[in-house]
Amino acid sequence: MKKRILYLVLCLIFVTSLFAACSTKSSDVSKDSTSSVETSNKSISKSETKDFSGRTLEVMLDKGGGGSFYEPIIKRLQELYPGLKVNYWYDLNGNEVFRTRVLANNAPDIFNLNQGLFSYYSAIEEGLCLPLNDILELPTMDNTQKLKDIIDLNLMKQKGYIDGKYYMFPDLLFTAGLWYDAKLLRDNNIKVPTTWDEFMDAAAKLKGKGIYAIGYCGTMAHEYPLSYWFYPMVCSVDYETYVGIQNCDPSAWKSEGMKEVVRRMEELRDKGYYDASTVALGNSETQMQFIARKFAFLPCGSWLEAEMGDAWPDDFELTYLPFSGKKDSSGSDYVLTSSLASSVSSTTKNIDIVGEFYRVFFSDKTAIEGQIKVHQNGMAIKGFGENYGHLLNKSTEQVWKAIDQGVKGFASLANTWYPEYPKQAGNAINALMTGSINGDEFMDRMEALFQSIKDDPNIVKYKFGS
CATH class of the missing domain: 3.40.190.10 (Periplasmic binding protein-like II)
Incomplete structure:
Protein backbone atom coordinates (compact mmCIF):
# COMPACT_ATOMS: atom_id res chain seq x y z
CA MET A 1 0.00 0.00 0.00
CA LYS A 2 2.83 2.39 0.85
CA LYS A 3 4.44 1.73 -2.50
CA ARG A 4 1.14 2.42 -4.25
CA ILE A 5 0.69 5.71 -2.39
CA LEU A 6 4.24 6.74 -3.22
CA TYR A 7 3.66 5.84 -6.86
CA LEU A 8 0.50 7.96 -6.99
CA VAL A 9 2.27 10.92 -5.42
CA LEU A 10 5.14 10.69 -7.89
CA CYS A 11 2.69 10.45 -10.78
CA LEU A 12 0.95 13.64 -9.63
CA ILE A 13 4.27 15.44 -9.24
CA PHE A 14 5.38 14.59 -12.74
CA VAL A 15 2.03 14.81 -14.49
CA THR A 16 2.84 18.13 -16.16
CA SER A 17 6.16 16.96 -17.57
CA LEU A 18 4.62 13.73 -18.82
CA PHE A 19 1.85 15.62 -20.59
CA ALA A 20 4.45 17.74 -22.31
CA ALA A 21 6.38 14.68 -23.45
CA CYS A 22 3.23 12.94 -24.60
CA SER A 23 2.09 15.94 -26.62
CA PHE A 174 -3.29 -12.35 -34.46
CA THR A 175 -1.77 -15.79 -34.31
CA ALA A 176 1.68 -16.63 -33.04
CA GLY A 177 4.19 -19.45 -33.26
CA LEU A 178 7.46 -20.24 -35.03
CA TRP A 179 8.50 -18.72 -38.36
CA TYR A 180 11.34 -19.63 -40.71
CA ASP A 181 12.86 -18.93 -44.10
CA ALA A 182 11.87 -21.78 -46.43
CA LYS A 183 14.80 -20.98 -48.71
CA LEU A 184 17.27 -21.36 -45.83
CA LEU A 185 16.10 -24.89 -45.06
CA ARG A 186 15.82 -25.86 -48.71
CA ASP A 187 19.30 -24.61 -49.60
CA ASN A 188 20.76 -26.63 -46.74
CA ASN A 189 18.77 -29.79 -47.52
CA ILE A 190 16.97 -29.64 -44.18
CA LYS A 191 13.52 -31.17 -43.86
CA VAL A 192 10.81 -28.95 -42.40
CA PRO A 193 10.27 -30.50 -38.94
CA THR A 194 6.91 -31.97 -37.95
CA THR A 195 7.96 -33.76 -34.72
CA TRP A 196 10.33 -32.95 -31.89
CA ASP A 197 12.96 -35.43 -33.09
CA GLU A 198 12.85 -33.88 -36.56
CA PHE A 199 13.22 -30.43 -35.03
CA MET A 200 16.35 -31.54 -33.16
CA ASP A 201 17.74 -33.14 -36.33
CA ALA A 202 17.22 -29.84 -38.13
CA ALA A 203 18.91 -27.99 -35.28
CA ALA A 204 21.97 -30.24 -35.49
CA LYS A 205 22.30 -29.71 -39.25
CA LEU A 206 21.87 -25.96 -38.88
CA LYS A 207 24.63 -25.85 -36.26
CA GLY A 208 26.89 -27.64 -38.71
CA LYS A 209 26.28 -24.73 -41.10
CA GLY A 210 27.09 -22.16 -38.41
CA ILE A 211 23.43 -21.23 -37.89
CA TYR A 212 21.57 -21.34 -34.58
CA ALA A 213 18.22 -23.14 -34.56
CA ILE A 214 16.30 -20.62 -32.49
CA GLY A 215 16.52 -17.12 -31.05
CA TYR A 216 13.98 -14.86 -29.39
CA CYS A 217 13.49 -11.31 -28.15
CA GLY A 218 14.92 -11.53 -24.63
CA THR A 219 14.04 -8.00 -23.57
CA MET A 220 10.39 -8.90 -24.11
CA ALA A 221 10.60 -12.38 -22.65
CA HIS A 222 7.27 -11.84 -20.90
CA GLU A 223 5.70 -12.09 -24.35
CA TYR A 224 7.76 -13.54 -27.20
CA PRO A 225 9.37 -16.70 -25.81
CA LEU A 226 6.71 -17.21 -23.13
CA SER A 227 3.56 -16.92 -25.23
CA TYR A 228 4.80 -17.78 -28.72
CA TRP A 229 7.22 -20.65 -28.02
CA PHE A 230 6.95 -21.95 -24.45
CA TYR A 231 3.14 -22.06 -24.27
CA PRO A 232 2.62 -23.84 -27.63
CA MET A 233 5.24 -26.42 -26.65
CA VAL A 234 3.56 -27.01 -23.28
CA CYS A 235 0.23 -27.46 -25.05
CA SER A 236 1.70 -30.05 -27.42
CA VAL A 237 3.45 -31.99 -24.66
CA ASP A 238 0.60 -31.93 -22.14
CA TYR A 239 -2.39 -29.66 -22.57
CA GLU A 240 -3.60 -30.27 -19.01
CA THR A 241 -0.35 -28.78 -17.75
CA TYR A 242 -1.12 -25.68 -19.78
CA VAL A 243 -4.62 -25.50 -18.28
CA GLY A 244 -3.02 -25.77 -14.85
CA ILE A 245 -0.75 -22.80 -15.62
CA GLN A 246 -3.70 -20.71 -16.71
CA ASN A 247 -5.54 -21.65 -13.52
CA CYS A 248 -2.58 -20.64 -11.37
CA ASP A 249 -2.01 -24.18 -10.11
CA PRO A 250 1.46 -24.37 -8.52
CA SER A 251 1.67 -28.12 -9.13
CA ALA A 252 1.58 -27.56 -12.91
CA TRP A 253 5.21 -26.50 -12.75
CA LYS A 254 6.27 -29.91 -11.41
CA SER A 255 4.10 -32.06 -13.69
CA GLU A 256 5.65 -34.70 -15.94
CA GLY A 257 4.68 -32.61 -18.95
CA MET A 258 6.52 -29.57 -17.58
CA LYS A 259 9.59 -31.66 -16.81
CA GLU A 260 9.69 -32.75 -20.46
CA VAL A 261 9.37 -29.18 -21.74
CA VAL A 262 12.16 -27.98 -19.46
CA ARG A 263 14.35 -30.93 -20.52
CA ARG A 264 13.92 -29.87 -24.14
CA MET A 265 14.84 -26.28 -23.37
CA GLU A 266 17.99 -27.39 -21.55
CA GLU A 267 18.92 -29.65 -24.45
CA LEU A 268 18.62 -26.80 -26.94
CA ARG A 269 20.78 -24.64 -24.69
CA ASP A 270 23.42 -27.25 -23.87
CA LYS A 271 23.87 -28.37 -27.48
CA GLY A 272 24.42 -24.81 -28.64
CA TYR A 273 21.25 -24.61 -30.70
CA TYR A 274 19.97 -21.43 -29.01
CA ASP A 275 21.35 -18.01 -29.96
CA ALA A 276 22.02 -16.61 -26.49
CA SER A 277 22.95 -13.20 -27.91
CA THR A 278 19.27 -12.50 -28.59
CA VAL A 279 18.49 -12.48 -24.86
CA ALA A 280 19.76 -8.89 -24.74
CA LEU A 281 18.09 -7.72 -27.95
CA GLY A 282 14.89 -5.79 -28.49
CA ASN A 283 12.15 -6.82 -30.84
CA SER A 284 13.40 -5.15 -34.02
CA GLU A 285 17.01 -6.15 -33.39
CA THR A 286 16.03 -9.79 -32.87
CA GLN A 287 13.97 -9.81 -36.04
CA MET A 288 16.84 -8.28 -38.00
CA GLN A 289 19.07 -11.12 -36.76
CA PHE A 290 16.44 -13.53 -38.04
CA ILE A 291 16.30 -11.75 -41.39
CA ALA A 292 20.11 -11.95 -41.54
CA ARG A 293 19.72 -15.74 -41.08
CA LYS A 294 21.75 -15.85 -37.86
CA PHE A 295 19.17 -18.32 -36.54
CA ALA A 296 16.45 -20.28 -38.30
CA PHE A 297 13.29 -20.29 -36.16
CA LEU A 298 11.75 -17.18 -34.60
CA PRO A 299 8.85 -17.11 -32.10
CA CYS A 300 6.65 -14.24 -33.21
CA GLY A 301 3.15 -13.23 -34.24
CA SER A 302 1.44 -13.05 -37.60
CA TRP A 303 2.21 -9.34 -37.77
CA LEU A 304 5.87 -10.15 -38.48
CA GLU A 305 5.79 -9.69 -42.25
CA ALA A 306 4.00 -6.35 -42.08
CA GLU A 307 5.97 -5.07 -39.09
CA MET A 308 9.37 -5.48 -40.77
CA GLY A 309 8.16 -3.82 -43.96
CA ASP A 310 10.93 -3.23 -46.48
CA ALA A 311 13.60 -4.99 -44.40
CA TRP A 312 12.94 -8.37 -46.03
CA PRO A 313 15.52 -9.49 -48.64
CA ASP A 314 14.01 -10.37 -51.99
CA ASP A 315 14.98 -14.02 -51.59
CA PHE A 316 13.64 -14.45 -48.05
CA GLU A 317 10.66 -16.85 -48.02
CA LEU A 318 8.94 -16.13 -44.71
CA THR A 319 6.93 -19.20 -43.76
CA TYR A 320 4.83 -20.25 -40.79
CA LEU A 321 5.91 -23.52 -39.13
CA PRO A 322 2.77 -25.52 -38.25
CA PHE A 323 4.65 -27.35 -35.48
CA SER A 324 4.81 -26.55 -31.78
CA GLY A 325 6.48 -29.61 -30.28
CA LYS A 326 4.41 -32.77 -30.68
CA LYS A 327 6.30 -36.00 -30.08
CA ASP A 328 4.92 -37.88 -33.09
CA SER A 329 2.12 -37.84 -35.64
CA SER A 330 -0.44 -38.87 -33.03
CA GLY A 331 -0.01 -35.58 -31.16
CA SER A 332 -1.36 -32.12 -31.85
CA ASP A 333 0.23 -28.81 -32.74
CA TYR A 334 -1.04 -25.55 -31.31
CA VAL A 335 -1.04 -21.90 -32.31
CA LEU A 336 -1.78 -18.97 -30.02
CA THR A 337 -4.80 -16.96 -31.10
CA SER A 338 -5.22 -13.66 -29.36
CA THR A 396 -0.71 -14.79 -42.45
CA GLU A 397 -2.74 -16.80 -44.93
CA GLN A 398 -0.51 -19.77 -44.15
CA VAL A 399 -1.51 -19.71 -40.49
CA TRP A 400 -5.20 -19.77 -41.23
CA LYS A 401 -4.70 -22.59 -43.72
CA ALA A 402 -2.82 -24.55 -41.02
CA ILE A 403 -5.71 -24.00 -38.62
CA ASP A 404 -8.10 -25.27 -41.29
CA GLN A 405 -5.90 -28.36 -41.60
CA GLY A 406 -5.97 -29.21 -37.91
CA VAL A 407 -3.54 -26.99 -35.98
CA LYS A 408 -5.39 -26.10 -32.79
CA GLY A 409 -5.83 -22.56 -31.58
CA PHE A 410 -5.50 -21.76 -27.88
CA ALA A 411 -6.02 -18.69 -25.74
CA SER A 412 -3.80 -17.26 -23.01
CA LEU A 413 -5.37 -15.30 -20.17
CA ALA A 414 -3.11 -15.85 -17.14
CA ASN A 415 -0.73 -13.18 -18.46
CA THR A 416 -3.57 -10.68 -18.23
CA TRP A 417 -5.12 -11.93 -15.01
CA TYR A 418 -1.86 -11.97 -13.03
CA PRO A 419 0.32 -9.18 -14.48
CA GLU A 420 3.37 -9.92 -12.31
CA TYR A 421 3.47 -13.52 -13.52
CA PRO A 422 4.58 -13.04 -17.17
CA LYS A 423 7.40 -10.73 -16.13
CA GLN A 424 8.73 -13.29 -13.66
CA ALA A 425 8.20 -16.15 -16.12
CA GLY A 426 10.07 -14.28 -18.85
CA ASN A 427 12.98 -13.60 -16.52
CA ALA A 428 13.05 -17.28 -15.54
CA ILE A 429 13.06 -18.41 -19.18
CA ASN A 430 15.96 -16.06 -19.92
CA ALA A 431 17.85 -17.37 -16.89
CA LEU A 432 17.26 -20.97 -17.93
CA MET A 433 18.26 -20.47 -21.56
CA THR A 434 21.46 -18.61 -20.64
CA GLY A 435 22.46 -21.17 -18.01
CA SER A 436 22.04 -18.91 -14.99
CA ILE A 437 19.70 -21.49 -13.48
CA ASN A 438 19.04 -25.15 -14.18
CA GLY A 439 15.74 -26.85 -14.94
CA ASP A 440 14.93 -27.73 -11.34
CA GLU A 441 15.59 -24.17 -10.23
CA PHE A 442 13.34 -22.91 -13.03
CA MET A 443 10.46 -25.11 -11.92
CA ASP A 444 11.05 -24.31 -8.23
CA ARG A 445 10.99 -20.59 -8.96
CA MET A 446 7.75 -20.75 -10.94
CA GLU A 447 6.06 -23.07 -8.45
CA ALA A 448 6.88 -20.67 -5.62
CA LEU A 449 5.58 -17.71 -7.62
CA PHE A 450 2.27 -19.42 -8.30
CA GLN A 451 1.94 -20.46 -4.68
CA SER A 452 2.40 -16.85 -3.58
CA ILE A 453 -0.24 -15.69 -6.07
CA LYS A 454 -2.62 -18.43 -4.95
CA ASP A 455 -2.12 -17.58 -1.27
CA ASP A 456 -2.55 -13.82 -1.70
CA PRO A 457 -6.15 -12.95 -0.74
CA ASN A 458 -5.84 -9.56 -2.45
CA ILE A 459 -5.36 -11.11 -5.88
CA VAL A 460 -8.56 -12.03 -7.68
CA LYS A 461 -8.44 -15.59 -9.07
CA TYR A 462 -10.02 -16.56 -12.39
CA LYS A 463 -11.05 -19.88 -13.90
CA PHE A 464 -9.71 -20.95 -17.28
CA GLY A 465 -11.67 -23.41 -19.39
CA SER A 466 -10.23 -25.69 -22.04
Missing part, protein backbone atom coordinates in the same frame (compact mmCIF):
# COMPACT_ATOMS: atom_id res chain seq x y z
CA THR A 24 5.18 15.67 -28.80
CA LYS A 25 4.04 12.18 -29.78
CA SER A 26 0.45 13.13 -30.46
CA SER A 27 -0.91 13.23 -33.98
CA ASP A 28 -3.79 15.54 -34.85
CA VAL A 29 -5.40 14.29 -38.02
CA SER A 30 -8.36 16.64 -37.80
CA LYS A 31 -9.49 18.58 -40.85
CA ASP A 32 -10.93 21.11 -38.45
CA SER A 33 -8.64 23.13 -36.21
CA THR A 34 -11.47 24.16 -33.89
CA SER A 35 -10.53 23.52 -30.28
CA SER A 36 -12.34 20.85 -28.31
CA VAL A 37 -15.64 21.81 -26.70
CA GLU A 38 -16.42 19.91 -23.50
CA THR A 39 -19.87 18.37 -23.59
CA SER A 40 -21.99 16.34 -21.24
CA ASN A 41 -21.90 12.55 -21.37
CA LYS A 42 -24.43 11.76 -24.11
CA SER A 43 -26.46 8.58 -24.33
CA ILE A 44 -26.10 6.31 -27.34
CA SER A 45 -29.02 6.58 -29.71
CA LYS A 46 -29.25 5.44 -33.31
CA SER A 47 -31.78 8.16 -33.99
CA GLU A 48 -29.62 10.99 -32.70
CA THR A 49 -28.55 13.62 -35.23
CA LYS A 50 -24.85 13.08 -35.73
CA ASP A 51 -23.27 16.50 -35.84
CA PHE A 52 -19.91 16.41 -34.08
CA SER A 53 -18.59 19.77 -35.27
CA GLY A 54 -16.35 21.48 -32.74
CA ARG A 55 -15.90 18.36 -30.65
CA THR A 56 -12.81 16.22 -30.08
CA LEU A 57 -12.38 12.47 -29.70
CA GLU A 58 -9.18 11.29 -28.04
CA VAL A 59 -7.77 7.89 -29.00
CA MET A 60 -4.64 6.29 -27.56
CA LEU A 61 -2.86 3.32 -29.15
CA ASP A 62 0.19 1.57 -27.73
CA LYS A 63 1.76 1.05 -31.14
CA GLY A 64 3.10 -2.44 -31.65
CA GLY A 65 2.37 -5.38 -33.89
CA GLY A 66 -0.69 -3.78 -35.42
CA GLY A 67 1.13 -0.74 -36.73
CA SER A 68 -0.88 2.41 -37.42
CA PHE A 69 -4.08 0.53 -38.12
CA TYR A 70 -6.28 3.11 -36.39
CA GLU A 71 -5.48 5.72 -39.04
CA PRO A 72 -7.84 4.36 -41.75
CA ILE A 73 -10.64 4.22 -39.19
CA ILE A 74 -10.09 7.79 -38.06
CA LYS A 75 -9.77 9.01 -41.62
CA ARG A 76 -13.06 7.38 -42.53
CA LEU A 77 -14.74 8.70 -39.39
CA GLN A 78 -13.78 12.25 -40.31
CA GLU A 79 -14.92 11.78 -43.89
CA LEU A 80 -18.34 10.76 -42.62
CA TYR A 81 -18.53 13.45 -39.95
CA PRO A 82 -16.86 16.69 -41.15
CA GLY A 83 -15.92 19.06 -38.38
CA LEU A 84 -15.03 16.28 -35.94
CA LYS A 85 -11.56 16.61 -34.50
CA VAL A 86 -9.67 13.46 -33.53
CA ASN A 87 -6.55 13.56 -31.41
CA TYR A 88 -4.79 10.23 -31.50
CA TRP A 89 -1.30 9.27 -30.53
CA TYR A 90 1.00 6.31 -30.13
CA ASP A 91 3.15 5.76 -27.06
CA LEU A 92 5.23 2.69 -26.22
CA ASN A 93 4.84 3.70 -22.55
CA GLY A 94 1.11 4.02 -22.99
CA ASN A 95 0.30 2.09 -19.82
CA GLU A 96 2.14 4.65 -17.70
CA VAL A 97 0.76 7.64 -19.60
CA PHE A 98 -2.78 6.29 -19.31
CA ARG A 99 -2.51 5.94 -15.53
CA THR A 100 -1.13 9.44 -15.25
CA ARG A 101 -4.00 10.85 -17.28
CA VAL A 102 -6.49 8.95 -15.15
CA LEU A 103 -5.05 10.63 -12.06
CA ALA A 104 -5.45 13.98 -13.79
CA ASN A 105 -9.08 13.14 -14.68
CA ASN A 106 -8.17 13.40 -18.36
CA ALA A 107 -8.31 9.83 -19.64
CA PRO A 108 -8.53 9.29 -23.41
CA ASP A 109 -11.94 8.26 -24.70
CA ILE A 110 -10.62 5.06 -26.29
CA PHE A 111 -7.41 3.24 -25.39
CA ASN A 112 -5.60 0.19 -26.74
CA LEU A 113 -2.62 -0.76 -24.56
CA ASN A 114 -0.03 -3.55 -24.40
CA GLN A 115 -1.70 -6.31 -22.39
CA GLY A 116 1.68 -7.59 -21.25
CA LEU A 117 2.31 -4.32 -19.42
CA PHE A 118 -1.20 -3.07 -18.66
CA SER A 119 -3.79 -5.05 -16.71
CA TYR A 120 -7.19 -4.48 -18.26
CA TYR A 121 -8.76 -6.62 -15.56
CA SER A 122 -7.37 -4.39 -12.82
CA ALA A 123 -8.64 -1.35 -14.72
CA ILE A 124 -12.09 -2.96 -14.99
CA GLU A 125 -12.13 -3.71 -11.25
CA GLU A 126 -11.15 -0.12 -10.54
CA GLY A 127 -14.08 1.14 -12.61
CA LEU A 128 -11.91 2.71 -15.32
CA CYS A 129 -13.56 0.88 -18.22
CA LEU A 130 -17.06 1.39 -19.55
CA PRO A 131 -19.26 -1.66 -20.31
CA LEU A 132 -19.67 -2.00 -24.07
CA ASN A 133 -23.06 -3.71 -24.19
CA ASP A 134 -24.87 -0.56 -25.34
CA ILE A 135 -22.42 -0.06 -28.17
CA LEU A 136 -23.09 -3.60 -29.36
CA GLU A 137 -26.76 -2.67 -29.70
CA LEU A 138 -25.96 0.06 -32.22
CA PRO A 139 -26.89 -0.51 -35.88
CA THR A 140 -24.28 -1.33 -38.51
CA MET A 141 -23.41 1.42 -40.96
CA ASP A 142 -25.94 0.09 -43.48
CA ASN A 143 -28.60 -0.13 -40.74
CA THR A 144 -29.44 -3.75 -41.60
CA GLN A 145 -28.15 -5.37 -38.39
CA LYS A 146 -26.77 -4.57 -34.98
CA LEU A 147 -23.08 -4.69 -34.19
CA LYS A 148 -23.67 -7.66 -31.91
CA ASP A 149 -24.97 -9.58 -34.94
CA ILE A 150 -21.82 -9.19 -37.02
CA ILE A 151 -19.13 -9.33 -34.31
CA ASP A 152 -18.01 -12.75 -33.10
CA LEU A 153 -19.10 -12.49 -29.47
CA ASN A 154 -17.35 -15.76 -28.58
CA LEU A 155 -14.06 -14.00 -29.30
CA MET A 156 -15.17 -11.01 -27.26
CA LYS A 157 -15.89 -13.32 -24.34
CA GLN A 158 -12.27 -14.53 -24.31
CA LYS A 159 -11.18 -11.24 -22.76
CA GLY A 160 -12.90 -8.73 -20.55
CA TYR A 161 -16.25 -10.49 -20.21
CA ILE A 162 -17.38 -10.22 -16.60
CA ASP A 163 -20.84 -10.81 -15.12
CA GLY A 164 -22.53 -10.57 -18.50
CA LYS A 165 -20.79 -7.33 -19.46
CA TYR A 166 -18.27 -6.79 -22.25
CA TYR A 167 -15.38 -4.43 -21.47
CA MET A 168 -12.90 -5.10 -24.29
CA PHE A 169 -13.24 -5.00 -28.08
CA PRO A 170 -10.90 -7.41 -29.95
CA ASP A 171 -9.56 -4.87 -32.43
CA LEU A 172 -7.53 -7.37 -34.42
CA LEU A 173 -6.80 -11.08 -34.19
CA SER A 339 -6.08 -10.04 -29.96
CA LEU A 340 -5.06 -6.47 -29.52
CA ALA A 341 -7.94 -5.03 -27.54
CA SER A 342 -9.39 -1.63 -26.82
CA SER A 343 -11.60 -0.27 -24.08
CA VAL A 344 -13.61 2.88 -23.46
CA SER A 345 -12.86 5.14 -20.50
CA SER A 346 -15.67 5.23 -17.98
CA THR A 347 -15.28 9.01 -17.77
CA THR A 348 -15.67 9.70 -21.48
CA LYS A 349 -17.84 12.68 -22.39
CA ASN A 350 -18.04 11.49 -25.97
CA ILE A 351 -19.89 8.20 -25.78
CA ASP A 352 -21.95 9.09 -28.86
CA ILE A 353 -18.78 9.63 -30.92
CA VAL A 354 -17.23 6.52 -29.42
CA GLY A 355 -20.23 4.57 -30.64
CA GLU A 356 -19.69 5.90 -34.17
CA PHE A 357 -16.02 4.99 -33.97
CA TYR A 358 -16.87 1.33 -33.38
CA ARG A 359 -19.68 1.32 -35.94
CA VAL A 360 -17.15 2.47 -38.54
CA PHE A 361 -14.51 0.12 -37.15
CA PHE A 362 -16.55 -3.07 -37.53
CA SER A 363 -19.13 -2.35 -40.23
CA ASP A 364 -17.74 0.17 -42.72
CA LYS A 365 -16.11 -1.68 -45.62
CA THR A 366 -13.67 1.12 -46.43
CA ALA A 367 -12.44 1.29 -42.84
CA ILE A 368 -12.23 -2.50 -42.51
CA GLU A 369 -10.21 -2.93 -45.68
CA GLY A 370 -7.98 0.00 -44.74
CA GLN A 371 -7.02 -1.39 -41.36
CA ILE A 372 -6.47 -4.93 -42.68
CA LYS A 373 -4.05 -3.57 -45.28
CA VAL A 374 -2.08 -2.03 -42.41
CA HIS A 375 -2.08 -4.74 -39.74
CA GLN A 376 -2.44 -7.80 -42.01
CA ASN A 377 -4.32 -9.83 -39.42
CA GLY A 378 -7.80 -11.15 -38.77
CA MET A 379 -10.76 -9.37 -37.23
CA ALA A 380 -13.59 -10.54 -34.98
CA ILE A 381 -16.13 -10.21 -37.77
CA LYS A 382 -18.30 -13.14 -38.76
CA GLY A 383 -17.34 -14.42 -42.21
CA PHE A 384 -14.03 -12.58 -42.09
CA GLY A 385 -12.05 -15.18 -44.02
CA GLU A 386 -14.58 -15.38 -46.83
CA ASN A 387 -15.06 -11.65 -47.20
CA TYR A 388 -11.62 -10.24 -46.39
CA GLY A 389 -9.13 -13.13 -46.35
CA HIS A 390 -7.81 -12.13 -49.78
CA LEU A 391 -6.39 -8.96 -48.25
CA LEU A 392 -4.01 -10.82 -45.93
CA ASN A 393 -0.35 -11.27 -46.76
CA LYS A 394 0.97 -14.68 -47.72
CA SER A 395 2.50 -15.56 -44.35
